[in-house]
Amino acid sequence: MTLLDRRGVSVSATSHAALERLETATDLFNGYFGDPIAAIDKALAEDPQFVMGYCFRAGVLATCTDKTLEAELRGSVEAGEALWRRANERERGHIAAARAWLDGDIPAAVERWSAVLLEVPRDSLALQFAHLGDFYLGQSSMLRDRVARVLPDWDEGVAGYGYVLGMHAFGLEETALYDQAEHTARRAVELNRRDPWAIHAGAHVMEMQGRQADGIRWLTERQDDWAIDNAFAFHNWWHLALYHLDLGDTGRVLELYDRAIRPRPSNVVLEMIDASALLWRLYLRGVDTGTRWHELAQAWAPTVEHGYYAFNDFHAMMAFVASGDERAAQTLLATLERRAAAGGTNGMMSREVGLPLCRALEAFGRGDHGRAVDLLQSVRCVAQRFGGSHAQRDIIHLTLVEAALRAGQGRLARSLVAERSAQKPTSPFNRALAIRAERAAAASREAGGHGLRAPDARQTKEAAFLS
Structure with a gap:
C-alpha cells in the first residue's frame, strides 16, 4: 500500500x-x-x-x-x-x-x-x-549547494519549507555569504519561529562577524522558541556563551555552562563536545574552572577506546589534558593510532586531522608548546576534513596562537592574531590578544632571533589578565 x-x-x-x-x-x-x-x-x-x-x-x-x-x-x-x-x-x-x-x-x-x-x-x-x-x-559548499538544488521544488505551501530555508541559511553562513545567510535565517524564522537550526544559523553569522550585542539579543529574545524541550538547545546556549566570552565576561560564561550547557552529568556526546570546547577556551585564558574538567573527563572516559569519530576524540582529549588524566590521554592516542592505520572515513579523519591535533593538545598540556605549534601548523589548513563548523574549528587557531605565545614565537603569534583581527576587527578578545602578540613580537625582535624561547612568568600572567 x-x-x-x-x-x-x-x-x-x-x-x-x-x-x-x-x-x-x-x-x-x-x-x-x-x-x-x-x-x-x-x-x-x-x-x-x-x-x-x-x-x-x-x-x-x-x-x-x-x-x-x-x-x-x-x-x-x-x-x-x-x-x-x-x-x-x-x-x-x-x-x-x-x-x-x-x-x-x-x-x-x-x-x-x-x-x-x-x-x-x-x-x-x-x-x-x-x-x-x-x-x-x-563539506561547507555542499551544506549550501545540496539544499540549493532542491529549493526550486519547495515553496511556502509545502510543509516544512521553513526548515529547508534554515538549512540553506547555515550553508550560506559556512561559505561566508553572511548577508544572504542572515536574510535567509530571518525569513525561515518568520515562517517558523520555532526553528532552532535557523536561529543557530543566524547566531553563526553574528559570531563570525563579531557582532556580540546583536548575537546576544538574537538568541535571548527567541529563547522560549529554541530552549524548551529541545535536544539542540545546549548548542545555542554554547553560542550565547561565546558572545559573552568574547566580551570577557567569564563569570557569565561559567554560569551558562552550569545552568544550560552542562547542568548535570551526561554522556550525550554532542553535549560533551560543546562542554569541552567552552572549557578549553577558558583553559587557554588561564581561567579557574574548578572541578568541571574532572567531571567532564569522567564522562569522556568510556569513549577512550571507541575511535568512532575523530572530531569527538579531539574534544575528549581536551578534557583529559586539562584534567591531568595522562593515562586516558595516552590510551586515546593509541586508539587514534589504530584508527589512523585503518580504512573508512574515520580512518582518514584520524590520520589526517584527529591524531595530529590530539598529539598537539597532549604536547600543549605537557608544556611542550613548540611541538604543539608544529603539529597545529601542519593540520590547520586541512582541519575541515574531520567536520564541524568554522566557529567550532576556531579552537584550533586559538590553541595555535596561545601555543606560539607560550613558546616565545612572537612573530608567528603576531601574524596569527592579524589573521583573526582582519576577520573580526571588533572582537574585544582579538584586541587583547593583539596586545600580547605585539609584546611577544617585540621581545622576539629584541632577542634578534626567531623568537624560539620559553615564555617568562610575566607573559603567562598577562595571558589571564588580558583575556
Whole structure:
C-alpha cells in the first residue's frame, strides 16, 4: 500500500496511522524537539513492517555520531534490509545510505541520500540526513549547494519549507555569504519561529562577524522558541556563551555552562563536545574552572577506546589534558593510532586531522608548546576534513596562537592574531590578544632571533589578565 505524506512523497505503509506517526516524528526531528525516536517507535509498534519507520530510525541514529548507539543503528538497518522487497526506490535509497554509514563510509551514505533527492527533492528526511552528513564531513559548499538544488521544488505551501530555508541559511553562513545567510535565517524564522537550526544559523553569522550585542539579543529574545524541550538547545546556549566570552565576561560564561550547557552529568556526546570546547577556551585564558574538567573527563572516559569519530576524540582529549588524566590521554592516542592505520572515513579523519591535533593538545598540556605549534601548523589548513563548523574549528587557531605565545614565537603569534583581527576587527578578545602578540613580537625582535624561547612568568600572567 502506497500513501503520500504532506509533501507529496510516496511512503510504503499499511495504515494512515503509521504515516501520521512518521509525520509527527519528522516534525520533531526537523526542529530537534522532544523524542523523535520514541515517536517513530510507536509507529513501528503498530506496523512492524513500516519500512520508512526503520529508515527514519537509522538516519537519526547514524547522525548522532555516537558509538553507544551503533548496536541500535545496526538493528534498524537490518530491519530495513529485511523489508527490501516491500520498499519503494526512495526507501531503498535510505536503507542503502544508512548501511553505508554503519559500514564506516560516510561520503557514500551522503551520496545515496543525495541520489534520493535527485528523484524526490521534497524528501525532507533525505535532505536533513545529507545536510548533517555534509557537516560531519566538513563539506561547507555542499551544506549550501545540496539544499540549493532542491529549493526550486519547495515553496511556502509545502510543509516544512521553513526548515529547508534554515538549512540553506547555515550553508550560506559556512561559505561566508553572511548577508544572504542572515536574510535567509530571518525569513525561515518568520515562517517558523520555532526553528532552532535557523536561529543557530543566524547566531553563526553574528559570531563570525563579531557582532556580540546583536548575537546576544538574537538568541535571548527567541529563547522560549529554541530552549524548551529541545535536544539542540545546549548548542545555542554554547553560542550565547561565546558572545559573552568574547566580551570577557567569564563569570557569565561559567554560569551558562552550569545552568544550560552542562547542568548535570551526561554522556550525550554532542553535549560533551560543546562542554569541552567552552572549557578549553577558558583553559587557554588561564581561567579557574574548578572541578568541571574532572567531571567532564569522567564522562569522556568510556569513549577512550571507541575511535568512532575523530572530531569527538579531539574534544575528549581536551578534557583529559586539562584534567591531568595522562593515562586516558595516552590510551586515546593509541586508539587514534589504530584508527589512523585503518580504512573508512574515520580512518582518514584520524590520520589526517584527529591524531595530529590530539598529539598537539597532549604536547600543549605537557608544556611542550613548540611541538604543539608544529603539529597545529601542519593540520590547520586541512582541519575541515574531520567536520564541524568554522566557529567550532576556531579552537584550533586559538590553541595555535596561545601555543606560539607560550613558546616565545612572537612573530608567528603576531601574524596569527592579524589573521583573526582582519576577520573580526571588533572582537574585544582579538584586541587583547593583539596586545600580547605585539609584546611577544617585540621581545622576539629584541632577542634578534626567531623568537624560539620559553615564555617568562610575566607573559603567562598577562595571558589571564588580558583575556
